Amino acid sequence: MQKSFLFLLILFSVSLFSQSEKQLILNDSISIPKNLVIDSIPKMETIQPITETYINEDLSLLSDDYFTKQVDRLWFSALANSPLNLEETNYVSTENYSELTTEVLKQRLAYLDSKTPFFVEYNEQLERIIKSFIKNRKDKYANLMAKSKYYFPLIEEQLAKYGIPLEMKYLVIIESALNPTAKSRVGASGLWQFMYATGLQFDLKVSSYVDERHDVLKSTIAACKFLKQLHTTFNDWDLALAAYNSGPGNVNKAIRRSGGSRNYWNLRHHLPRETASYVPLFYATMYLFEYGDLHGITPTETKIQYFQTDTIQVRKQLTFDQITQAIPINKNVLKFLNPQYKLEIIPVLKDRNYTLTLPSNLIGSFVQNEDRIYSFAIADAAKREKPLPKYTELNNRIRYKVKSGDFLGKIAKRYGVSVAKLKRWNGLKSTNLKIGQRLTVYPRRL
Numbered sequence: 001m002q003k004s005f006l007f008l009l010i011l012f013s014v015s016l017f018s019q020s021e022k023q024l025i026l027n028d029s030i031s032i033p034k035n036l037v038i039d040s041i042p043k044m045e046t047i048q049p050i051t052e053t054y055i056n057e058d059l060s061l062l063s064d065d066y067f068t069k070q071v072d073r074l075w076f077s078a079l080a081n082s083p084l085n086l087e088e089t090n091y092v093s094t095e096n097y098s099e100l101t102t103e104v105l106k107q108r109l110a111y112l113d114s115k116t117p118f119f120v121e122y123n124e125q126l127e128r129i130i131k132s133f134i135k136n137r138k139d140k141y142a143n144l145m146a147k148s149k150y151y152f153p154l155i156e157e158q159l160a161k162y163g164i165p166l167e168m169k170y171l172v173i174i175e176s177a178l179n180p181t182a183k184s185r186v187g188a189s190g191l192w193q194f195m196y197a198t199g200l201q202f203d204l205k206v207s208s209y210v211d212e213r214h215d216v217l218k219s220t221i222a223a224c225k226f227l228k229q230l231h232t233t234f235n236d237w238d239l240a241l242a243a244y245n246s247g248p249g250n251v252n253k254a255i256r257r258s259g260g261s262r263n264y265w266n267l268r269h270h271l272p273r274e275t276a277s278y279v280p281l282f283y284a285t286m287y288l289f290e291y292g293d294l295h296g297i298t299p300t301e302t303k304i305q306y307f308q309t310d311t312i313q314v315r316k317q318l319t320f321d322q323i324t325q326a327i328p329i330n331k332n333v334l335k336f337l338n339p340q341y342k343l344e345i346i347p348v349l350k351d352r353n354y355t356l357t358l359p360s361n362l363i364g365s366f367v368q369n370e371d372r373i374y375s376f377a378i379a380d381a382a383k384r385e386k387p388l389p390k391y392t393e394l395n396n397r398i399r400y401k402v403k404s405g406d407f408l409g410k411i412a413k414r415y416g417v418s419v420a421k422l423k424r425w426n427g428l429k430s431t432n433l434k435i436g437q438r439l440t441v442y443p444r445r446l
Helices: 002-020 066-080 102-114 124-136 138-161 166-176 196-201 216-234 237-246 248-257 264-270 273-295 320-326 331-337 360-368 370-382 408-415 419-426
Strands: 309-313 355-359 398-401 438-441
Touching: 102 124, 102 273, 124 138, 124 273, 138 166, 138 216, 138 273, 166 237, 166 273, 196 216, 216 237, 216 248, 237 248, 237 264, 237 273, 248 264, 264 273, 309 360, 320 331, 320 370, 331 355, 355 360, 360 370, 398 408, 408 419, 408 438, 419 438
Parallel strands: none
Antiparallel strands: 309 355, 398 438
């Protein structure tokens, strides 16, 4: 009975593939979606796979299971036709792009206030900011709207998980303009602009290889924990926003100086100047994202969207160069999807789980050939220059006396080493030599 059911299931699957995805199955090569564009980053290119020059096993013959490839194709097609695909959003408005009047702005802000726990109230400063942005920053917000198609779904998912208003996603626009490697003049970094110490407080580690403040998912989780903590302290989302910018201490002082007021608009004049403008900037951004289409602001060229990517945990150290040689992905795309790796190296550490984010259509190929890719990485690493011999072992070095007509290039060639090494071994800041000068050399050949 079970065998009969399994047979029918397989037969149904084959029929489903043959009828609905014939045009996809005809092409056995890995296809790259045409709309997979990232800002000024070029479209993903097919890079020649590594050959036997690099490793004994030719990875140009990477295997790809036929059945699972077709499952991927059907699944990607379903996602592209789902509400997750933000390309289907209608940004066309029937309203003329007339000048924004105070009365209309009040009505729209009142509507925003009705659907969020923030206190979205009209005031003249907020009106000036909104009108200034509409006049001077349309292009900037059009670019930000395009970027948001990748970042906002991930951020909203975590905000919902921690019970934080989804409108809080606009905070990353104010903090970093959706740049995951943004750095401030005071040392804050990442989408959510964490200082080093605050990042550590919420388990964002920074090492020579990795800055987890640049990790989109990990930093978003940390920001959710921080915002939740601030809301528990003040029991008000506006004050939590202000405290995120200037610290709980400054907000508490402002409450005292205002005579105990807990409404942001009543105590904002007692806050640091930057924080006094922080919440109005947040509301202006919220307004433009909600009503931008009514002012002729539409997203620029589509970027890769969140649903078009997937992650895999890395089991052995890999470099970005090794990844781009093994699978057809442009290095700039790889850097965009994995901004946390400072040196373009994904390390493997006992107490941290580091992941690789790739376009979904490349995940299957990577997983199926993972062991071969790691084998290549190990072989590639073995070709790197080995550590120098121990300087204390006299039999591994010589002392060379500079003669007339000698120069560093000539000496380096004689002993099979580089000029850079000669300079480093001898603490030389220039290539100038003196006759009779003694040089320490660790020759590759005698």
